[in-house]
Amino acid sequence: MSYEYSMLELGPYHSSLPGPMRLRLNFDGETVSSCQVETGFLHRGLEKVCELHYWPGAIVYIDHLDPEAAIFGELVFCLAIENIAELIIPARARAIRIILSELARISSHLFYFVRVAKTVGSETLVHYALRDREKILDLFELLTGARFSINFLRFGGVNADVTEGFIEKVFEVCDLMQLRTKEYNDLFTFNRSFLKRTACLAPLSMDQVLNFGITGPNARASGFDFDVRKRFSYLAYDQVDFLVPLGLGQAGMIGDVHDRFTVRLREIAQSSEIIKQILDNLPDGDYINPSVNLNSVIPPGESYSRVESSRGLLGCHVVSEGLAFLNRVQFRVPSMANFEIIPHLLKKIHIEDVPIVLASLDLSVAERDR
Amino acid sequence: MDKNFLIQLDKLLSGMVLETREFGRSGVRSIWLESYQLTKIALILKNDSKLALDWLENLSVVEFEKSFVFSYFLFSRNFFHSLVLRASAVIPSDSSLSISFPSVSKVWEMAFPMECEISELYGIDFLIDGVVLTPDFSLLPSGLTGFPMRKSYSSCVRVP
Numbered sequence: 001m002s003y004e005y006s007m008l009e010l011g012p013y014h015s016s017l018p019g020p021m022r023l024r025l026n027f028d029g030e031t032v033s034s035c036q037v038e039t040g041f042l043h044r045g046l047e048k049v050c051e052l053h054y055w056p057g058a059i060v061y062i063d064h065l066d067p068e069a070a071i072f073g074e075l076v077f078c079l080a081i082e083n084i085a086e087l088i089i090p091a092r093a094r095a096i097r098i099i100l101s102e103l104a105r106i107s108s109h110l111f112y113f114v115r116v117a118k119t120v121g122s123e124t125l126v127h128y129a130l131r132d133r134e135k136i137l138d139l140f141e142l143l144t145g146a147r148f149s150i151n152f153l154r155f156g157g158v159n160a161d162v163t164e165g166f167i168e169k170v171f172e173v174c175d176l177m178q179l180r181t182k183e184y185n186d187l188f189t190f191n192r193s194f195l196k197r198t199a200c201l202a203p204l205s206m207d208q209v210l211n212f213g214i215t216g217p218n219a220r221a222s223g224f225d226f227d228v229r230k231r232f233s234y235l236a237y238d239q240v241d242f243l244v245p246l247g248l249g250q251a252g253m254i255g256d257v258h259d260r261f262t263v264r265l266r267e268i269a270q271s272s273e274i275i276k277q278i279l280d281n282l283p284d285g286d287y288i289n290p291s292v293n294l295n296s297v298i299p300p301g302e303s304y305s306r307v308e309s310s311r312g313l314l315g316c317h318v319v320s321e322g323l324a325f326l327n328r329v330q331f332r333v334p335s336m337a338n339f340e341i342i343p344h345l346l347k348k349i350h351i352e353d354v355p356i357v358l359a360s361l362d363l364s365v366a367e368r369d370r
Numbered sequence: 371m372d373k374n375f376l377i378q379l380d381k382l383l384s385g386m387v388l389e390t391r392e393f394g395r396s397g398v399r400s401i402w403l404e405s406y407q408l409t410k411i412a413l414i415l416k417n418d419s420k421l422a423l424d425w426l427e428n429l430s431v432v433e434f435e436k437s438f439v440f441s442y443f444l445f446s447r448n449f450f451h452s453l454v455l456r457a458s459a460v461i462p463s464d465s466s467l468s469i470s471f472p473s474v475s476k477v478w479e480m481a482f483p484m485e486c487e488i489s490e491l492y493g494i495d496f497l498i499d500g501v502v503l504t505p506d507f508s509l510l511p512s513g514l515t516g517f518p519m520r521k522s523y524s525s526c527v528r529v530p
Contacts, residue, residue: 022507036506037506038506038507039507039509040507040508040509040510043509043510043511045518047519048518048519048523083394083395083396084394084395086395210424210425210447211479211480212479212480213425213426213427213478213480226447231450301394301395302393302394302432303394303395303396304393304394304396304428304430304443304454313427315427315428315443317428317430317432317441317443319432319434327432327433327434328430328432328433330428330430330431330432332427332428332430332443336483336484337480337483339483340480340482340483369509
């Protein structure tokens with residue numbers, strides 16, 4: 001039997017790709033034999049841009065590190081600066097930061113469902129997830145004035161306090177999300193068509209997770225029990241009771257596309273639980289350290305901070321020379337490892353499964369290129 | 371920091387360390403080395419059963435006082451120790467020249483994309499067994515000359 005070898009180049013713009021990137025696929029018949037990934041089309045020089053602005057001004061640019069969950073970039077940067085300057089964050093500000101982080105995590109995971117559902121052909125889930133995501137974006141707009149690039153965190157706290165009306169709406173959204181996760185679970189998780197497309201597909205082995213430094217839900221789906229909120233607890237996460245979902249291999253293989261989907265579904269439920277616990281015990285007090293103002297200069301020093309973003313471990317190394325401008329800000333982004341694993345995961349995959357494998361990794365080209 | 375970890379570290383690396391200090395206010399130890407010893411020490415740290423620093427969490431380069439300072443943020447998945455390895459290289463006076471530095475991609479596979487990025491943005495040639503590490507693709511647009519992340523890169527104007 002003879003096979004035809006062919007090459008297909010996707011990108012930089014293609015509907016099945018998560019953003020501007022090029023994918024060169026070599027095929028042996030209908031099976032991918034090898035693959036090369038090229039990124040850099042969305043390189044905006046964010047780290048350099050941050051060096052050219054005053055300290056508080058850099059926050060606006062860091063929002064664009066991962067536009068789908070901007071709060072995480074702001075948070076990791078603010079934590080690093082606060083560590084250098086030994087700024088105390090009031091308890092109320094820490095709680096507000098956690099609320100916004102978990103809402104962003106839910107929003108990001110819902111958009112993940114949209115991408116996966118589109119590749120699988122499930123229009124129902126696309127519309128349901130987008131509908132629910134709108135409620136969270138409305139909450140961001142209510143509090144911060146913006147839906148995506150919220151520019152809300154400040155050194156020593158947050159830009160504004162939460163109101164009773166906002167708290168009520170957040171409770172409603174959390175209750176709704178807990179109902180919705182059950183609904184999504186009933187409708188999709190063990191839906192025959194969905195299982196056929198996702199079960200035992202592109203499993204990420206533990207060796208690959210460890211060698212490539214993969215973190216976040218992709219790693220936890222493969223059984224790697226690592227969550228920055230538990231391991232290097234920050235803000236008030238050590239005072240909150242929550243579980244870290246791991247892949248169970250319910251569809252046949254641990255770490256497959258199905259596991260990566262279900263882990264995120266369970267994380268949404270956990271995030272709702274975290275928010276409710278925080279709101280039930282919302283501390284009184286300041287929403288920002290009163291000693292901080294826009295003219296504050298960050299003293300000389302350096303710091304490395306980490307947060308658990310919706311895609312994995314997001315790190316930030318900041319160096320200050322005691323001047324009005326940053327010497328250096330460097331981000332350790334979780335998407336870098338996710339892009340490195342693509343050629344390994346796509347090997348021996350059928351051509352029709354390529355989009356779903358890419359969607360299952362929750363890739364952020366903006367974060368990768370910076 | 372775990373006392374046993376520090377004792378083992380001092381035992382294995384005695385005579386190879388230039389300076390030891392705390393990294394920022396984190397309580398994590400940071401070790402300064404000569405760059406030519408970097409790969410050898412990286413292997414020791416990864417392969418030792420008591421240290422097992424098998425995860426390179428982050429690689430960062432900072433331009434500071436006419437030198438590039440390389441910071442390797444290491445983590446042990448089994449014992450949850452952290453360590454920061456540091457080495458430096460002098461920046462050439464001619465800003466169009468690149469410099470060579472040893473690569474740790476053979477020790478920690480996850481270093482490869484980080485080194486590729488740094489190579490292009492800072493003009494640093496990472497060497498694996500004497501051979502320059504070649505990135506698979508270019509991050510920067512074609513036709514762009516110079517190394518944008520260097521302080522001497524002249525196209526940048528500070529925003530008042």
